[in-house]
Amino acid sequence: MLEWVLVSSTLLNASSVTAAGNVDPKVCKATVYLTFDTGSQSQAQLVANTLRQHHIKASFFLANEKTINGDYSLDPNWATYWKSLANEGHAFGTHTFDHVYAVKDLADGRIVVKPQFGAQAGKELIWTPQQYCEELRRVDERFLQLTGHKLDPLWRAPGGKLTPNLLKAGESCGYRHVAWAPAGFSGDELSSEKFSNPVLLKRVLDHLRDGDIFMAHLGIWSRKQAWMPENLEPLITGLEQKGYCFATLREHPAYRK
Template sequence: MKYPFPKRQLNGLVLGAILAAGQAFAQAQQPAQASATAAACKGTIYLTFDTGSQSQAELIEQTLLRHHIKATFFLANEKTIHGDYSLDPGWQPLWKRLAEEGHAFGTHTFDHVYVVRDLPDGKIEVRPQFGAQAGHKQQWTPAQYCEEMQRVDKRFEALTGRKLDPLWRAPGGKLTPNLLKAGQACGYAHVAWAPAGFSGDELPSDKFPNEMLLKKALNGLKDGDIFLAHMGIWSRQDAWAPAVLEPLITGLEQKGFCFATLRDHPAYRHLFAGAGNTQRRP
C-alpha cells in the first residue's frame, strides 16, 4: 500500500494526532473532575496563619504542600527566632515560595498595631508591638492606620513582586467602629475567625495541651469556618503546629472536608470576581 507521506512522516502524523486527541480528552475531563472533587467535599475549611516567631514557618509550608492545601497568610513585621523580623529580606525566599504555591496574603499591620479605643474626633488610639513606637500609645487618624496597613503591601511587593489580597486582620482580632471604617476606607475587608477556628496556640500549654486543642477543632469545625493559627508563638512551651497541624488536616480530610483560600470564601469571593485566584489589589 502506498501512502501520500513517507512512512516516518506518517508515523509522526499519527502520533501527533493521538497525542492531540489525548490532550483534548484530558482537557474535556478537567471540568468533570473538578465537579467530582467539589461534590466529594462535605464542606470547606479556610486555614489562615498569622505571622509570629516564625519557628513553625517551614513546617507549615511543607505540611500544606504535602496535602496540596492552599491557605491564607496575614503578615506583620514581627520579631523571629532568628533575631530578625518576618518581613526582612532574609524571609524573602519563604514568601516568594508561598506566593508561587498559590496561597493568599493579607495585611496584619506592619508593626502589629493593637487598637486601644476610639477617640471622639474620629481618631483611633493604638499601641504598636514593634517598631520605633513599640509599647507606646499613639493617636492615629484613619489615614495613618491605612498607611500602616499599606506598609505591609509595599514590603510584600518588594519581596515577591506581587500585591497583597484586599484582606486584613487586626492584631488580636480586636476591632472598634472607627478601626473597621478605616480598614474599609483603605480597601481592605476584615477577616476574623470562627469560634471553633481558634487554634488556641496562644494559650498556655499546661492548661490547654495540644491533645485538647486538636480534639476541640476536630469536633467543632464545620463547613465555611475560618481557622486561625500562627507561624510560631513565643509564649507557648509545647509548640502547637508540630503536634496538631498534621493530625488536624488528616482528621478533617477523613471527615470529607476540603480546604481553600479566602479568595473562595463566600464572604470574600466577590472581591476577586472575574479575576480568578490570581487577583491582587491594584
Template structure:
C-alpha cells in the same frame, strides 16, 4: 465463547478497576474550611509550609513585621524566598499591620488610640487618624511587593482580633476587609500548653469545626512551651479531610471573594 472461569476473572478485573477509579476520583466536599496563619516567632514557618504543600492545602497568611527566632524580622529581605515560594504555591495574603499594632480605643472624628508591639514606637500609645491606620495596613503591602513582586489581597486582620467602628471604617476607606475567625476556629496556640495541651486543642477543633469556618493559628508563639503546629497541624488537616472537608483560601470565601477579586 468465553469460559465461565474467564468470565469470572474478567468480572473481578472490572470490579477492581472500578474500585480504583472510584478511589482516584475526587470526592465531593461536605464543606470547606479556611485555614489562616498570622505571623509570629516564625519557629513553625517551614513546618507549616511543608505540611500544607504535602497535603495540597491552600491557606491565607496575615503578615506583620515580627521578631523571629532567627534574630531577624518576618518581612526582612531574608524572608523573601519564603514568601515568594508561598506566592508560587497559590496561597493568599493579607495585612496584619506592619508593626503588629493593637487597637486601644476610639476617639472622636474617626481617630483612635493604638499601641504598636514592634517598630520605632513599640509599647507606646499613639493617637492615629483613619489615614494613618490605612498607611499602616499599606506598609505591609508595599514591603510584600518589594519582596515577592506581588501585592496582598485586600484583607487584613487586626492584632488580637480587636476592632472598633473607627478602625473598621478606616480600613474600609482604603479598601481592606477585616477577617476574624470562627469560635471553633480559635486554635488555642497562644494559650498555656500545660492548661490546654495539644491533644485537647486538636480534639476540640475536629469535633467543632463546620462548613465555612475560618481557622486561625500562628507561625510560632514565643510563650507556648509545647508548640502547637508540630503536633496538631497535620492530624488536623488529615482528620478534617477524612470527615469530607476541603480547604480553600479566603479568595474563595463567600464573604470575601468579591473583595479579593477587585
C-alpha cells in the same frame, strides 16, 4: 484576652487534590479556610511543608514581627519563603506592619493604638484613620518588594481586637477585615499547662463547621509546648477524613472578588 469576631459562614465546595490523600471533590462535604498569622516564625517551614504535602492552599496575614532567627518576618531574609508561597497560589493579607494593637476609639474618629514592634513599640499613639491605612499599606508595599506580588485586599487586626473606627479605617482604604470562627481558634497562644495540645485539637475537630475560618500562628513565643508540630498534621488529616476540603479566602463567599 482575644476578642473574637465571628465571620459569617456560607456553603462552598472546593476542589482538592487526591494524590496526597485529600478528599475527592465529588464527595467534598464542607470547606474550611486555613489562615496563619506571622509570629516568631518557628513553625513557618513546617506549615509550608505540610500544606505542600497535602496540596492545600491557605491564607496568611503578615506583620513585621521578630523571629527566632533574630531578624523580622518581612526582612529580605524571608523573601524566598514568602515568594515561594505566593508562587504556589496562597492568599495574603496585611496584619499591620508593626503589629499594631487597637486600644480604643476616640469620639472624633481617631484611634488609640499601641505598636508591638518598630520605633514606637509599646507606646500608646493616637492615629487618624488615614494613618492606620498607611500602616496597613506598609505591608503591601514590602510584600511587593519581596515577592513581586501584591497582597489580597484583606486585613486582620492584631489580637483580633476590632473597633468601629478601626473597621471604617480599613474599609476606607480598600481592605476587608477577616476574623475567625470561635471553633477556628487553634489556641496556640494559650498556656500549654492549662490547654494541652490533644485538648485543643479535639475541640477544633469536634466543632469546626462548613465555611469556618481557622486561625493559627507561624510560631508563638509564650507557649512552652508548641501547638503546630503535634497538631497541624492531625488537624488536616482529621478534617479530610470527615470529607472537608480547603480553600483560600479568595474563594470565601464573603471575600470573593
